[in-house]
Amino acid sequence: MRSSRHRPATTSPAEQRAPRADIQGLRAVAVLLVIAHHLFGYPAGGFVGVDIFFVISGYLITTSLLHRADNGRPLLWWFYRRRIRRIVPAATLVLVATCAAAYPILAPHAYGALLIDAASAFAFVSNWRFAQQGTDYFDAARAPSPVQHYWSLSVEEQFYLVLPALVAIAGVLAVRWARSPQTRSARTRTLLAGITLGPLVLASFGYAVVAGRSNSTGIYFSTFARVWEFGAGALVALTAAAWARLPARTAGPIIWSGLGAVVLGVVVAGRGGNFEEWALIWPVLGVALVIGAGIGRTPSSGYPLPLYPLTNRLSVYLGDISYSLYLWHFPIIVLLAHEIDRGPWFAAAALASMLGLSIATYHLVENPIRYSNWLEHRHDRRARTQHQRAGSFRPAILAAAVLVAVAAGLVALDRGSAPPPQPAAAASEELPFTIDGPAELQLSAQVDAALAATDWPNLNPSMDAAIAGPQAPADIGACSTMPVPPAAECTWGSAAAPKKIMIVGDSVAVTYVAPFxxxxxxxxxxxxTRSVAAFGCTFVTQTVVGPNSGMAAECPAHKAQVVAEIKKARPDLVVITNSYRQAWNADTNRIMTGEDWAAGMQALTDQFAGSVGRIVFLAPPPLANDISRCFGKTATPAACVGTIDTHWTTMAVAERRLADRIGAAFVDSRPWFCNAAGRCPSFVGTTPVKRDQVHMTPGFAELITPAIEERFSTAGLIP
Known part of the structure; x- marks a missing residue:
């Protein structure tokens, strides 16, 4: 006789109906990872919490479908009724509340985009909308949509349009082919479902890995690229009987190995500068192991090893409210950032408000509707009324009210406090702040006036239009593609001019073309002047990971073509400009340092240095604040004053040193955008300065043209 410690664990009927404590704990881990990633930026791989949710969901939904099919009950309409009741009410509430709260905060263009985003989220197609827009989930420099996180709900519901039908078809075929008692029919159905789902999982994973190499942004939101994660959970459900037979001495190490794989997945997924689907194999495999090895092991039967971090009451409760927490956390973080600066008060207010609203939503909306008779069939209605719900929710609602009140108090306290002190002058011996002539002096006076403004002037164009507008005039934008367009289409000035300027670089260089x-x-x-600058292609030898991997794939050939065009044209002046935003070097798998930057730039300039009169490194606009984040109906001019990012200064110093080393020139752009103390306004005169953190507006490029010409002339670059 087998020892009792080797027998498959059994569960009571009550335990079979109750959510598994370890799975609720996994849900808590998932939502806390996502919240920490979005709120603190740490852990960098915290976004895998969504993938944990996908595996859990695949397991639970497949389990319920199999149980329903085993009992010979109608499947499809029952399933969709449950999904509507479970997902739609709370999701709709948060969408409506987000749109209402955003109206007095967001600028008109941003609010209009939010309404479209919310409509696509309500229709569960927001992942397709964000993919079509080229949204980069990992681009922290752009203000995200407050409902961007709904992409995962859209992917989930799209997958569940297919899974129930697959199980239903497998059930029909099983009954026909088995010609045997119900148990054999059920086994045949499970086998058929597994045979169908297994190749689908492999195909999905293969597609995600291969296609992700050339389009990581689009793949992140792809439905089919996520099927394998749901499928992993579904396969665990299909093999539940085998998992339940595991002895405790085997299940325990498997569970802890699974938890270790989840931790490894968070670390590995957060190391790269770009999303890579293969890294998700670790958290997906880990969650599947934890769920599978925990089948049949409940508090009464005893878990194989102590799983207190997952099964304690706090973790289980956070798992219970994890759906509401997920819905509320992102709009709170995004909208609150328009009202107060990020810091300890911001984090405390965000956590208090998202927890308070989630508790209220769970007890007042999510759970009551989930266990109501709405849309329910007569038979299931009688059974559902017997469901044992949690105890009184009054203490929870009181706690929610207190938390929301605390959050409101923290926001008021932060808004009433003094603004943080400004840093010292953003200048050094290697990067002195100088003003060369009357045009820059006049511009500097306008910068100082803008910094002192307490009210927004009548801007032209409006800040809203500038943010939503193009990076450059249309004809210049048309010349900024890869491969290099014909020279005749992208050259301005007299065809017989004896002197030639060529503009080289990425999208920042594109914005400088109009002044030249x-x-x-x-x-x-x-x-x-001729432009050979291109959107999305940084002019260094290294492979720079950017938001558009499709453009990045064309970049090496474009850079080689640019070098060839420079050698052919033999210009008097080559002006090189790139964004100084932190860039991930895919060749070394690390953030590019100033030394890397200078070495990569020199490797290209060495190829054509003998064919040009002079090389000029023109600094991009300083990385200050992102106007698309700070500007809104309640923002003041002071709220949108930025300070120069230290990484910008590091890169500028590296370029200046390179210029001195190779006999090139370096032109500092700070006097056109900021004062000597490194404070940068969002408008000068009546012109918006930048449309995002990186790019100046076309109107401001026109405004600073005299200052650019003056500095180049004073330096003897365009005599």
Whole structure:
């Protein structure tokens, strides 16, 4: 006789109906990872919490479908009724509340985009909308949609349009082919479902890994690229009988190995500068192991090893409210950032409000509707009324009210406190702040006036239009593609001009083209300007990971073509400009340092240095604040004053050193955007300065053209 410690664990009927404590604990881990990632930026791989949810969901939904099919009950309409009751009410409440709360906060263009985002989220197609827009989930420099996190709900519901039908078809075929008692029919159905789902899981994973190499942004939101994660949970459900037969001495190590794999997955997924689907194999496998080895092992039967971190009452309760927490956390973080600066008060207010609203939503909306008779069939209605619900929710509602009140108090306290002190002057011996002539002096006076403004002037264009507008004039934008367009289409000034300027670099260089076009056109036939700059292609030798991996794939050939065009044209001046935003070097798998940057730049300039008159490194606009984040109906000019990012200064110093080393010139852009103390306004005169954190507006490019020409002339670059 087998020892009792080797027998499969059994569960009571009550335990079979109750949620598994370890799975609720996994849900708590998942939602806390996501919240920490979005609120603190740490852990960097915290976004895998969504993938944990996908595996759990695949397991639970498949389990319920199999149980329903085993009893010979109608499947499809029953399933969709449950999904509607479980998902739609709370999701709709948060969408409506987010749109209402955002109205007095967001600028008109951002609010209009939010309404479209909310409509796509309500229809469960928001992942397709964000993929079509080229949204980069990991781009922290752009203000995200307050409902961007609904992409995961959309993926989930799209998958569940297919899974119930698959189980139902497998059940029909099993009954026909088995010609045997119900138990054999059920086994045949399970086998058929597994045979169908297994290849689908492999195909989905293979597609995600291969397609993700050229389109990581789009793949992140792809439905089919996520099927394998749901499928992993579903396969655990299909093999539940085998999992339940595991002896405790085997199940215990498997569970802890699974938890270790989840931790490893968080670390590995957070190491890269770009999303890579293969890294998700660890958290997905880990969660599948924890769920599978825990089948049949309940508090009464005894878990194989102490799982207190997952099964304690706090973890279980956080797992219970994890859906509401997930719904509320992101709009709170995004909208609160428009009202108060990030810091300890921000984090405390965000946590208190998301926890309070989630508790209230769970007890007042989510659970009552979930266990109501709404949309229920007569038979299930009688059974459902016998469901044992949790105890009184009055203490929870009181706690929710207190938490929301605390959050409101923290926001008021932060808004009433003094603004943080500004940093010291953003200048050094290697990067002195200088003003060269009357045009820059006049611009500097306008910068100081803007910094002192207490009210928004009548901007032209409006800040809202500037944020939503293009990075450059249409004809210049058309010249900023890969491969390099014909020279005749992207050259301005006299065709017979004896002097030539070529503009090289990424999208920041594109925004500088208009001033040099104006300089050439006003030069009396002495200069012509040609652009070979391209959106999404940083002009360094390294492979720089950016938000658009499709553009990045074309970048090496484009850079080689640019070098060839420079050698052919032999210009008098090559002006090189790239964004100084932190860039991930895919060749070394690390953030690019100033030394890396200078080495990568020199490797390219060495190829054409003998074919040009002079090389100029023109610094991009300083990385200050992101106007698309700070600007809104309640924002003041002071709220949108930025300070220069230290990484920008590091890269500028590296380029200046490189210029000195190779006999090139370095032109500092700070006097056109900021004062000597490194404070940068969001408008100058009546012109918005930037449309995001990186790119200046076309109107501001026109405004600073005299200052650019003056500095280049004073330096002897365009005599």
């Amino acid at each position: 076009r104006r300089i050439a056109e006003a030069s009396g036939g002495r200069w012509q």
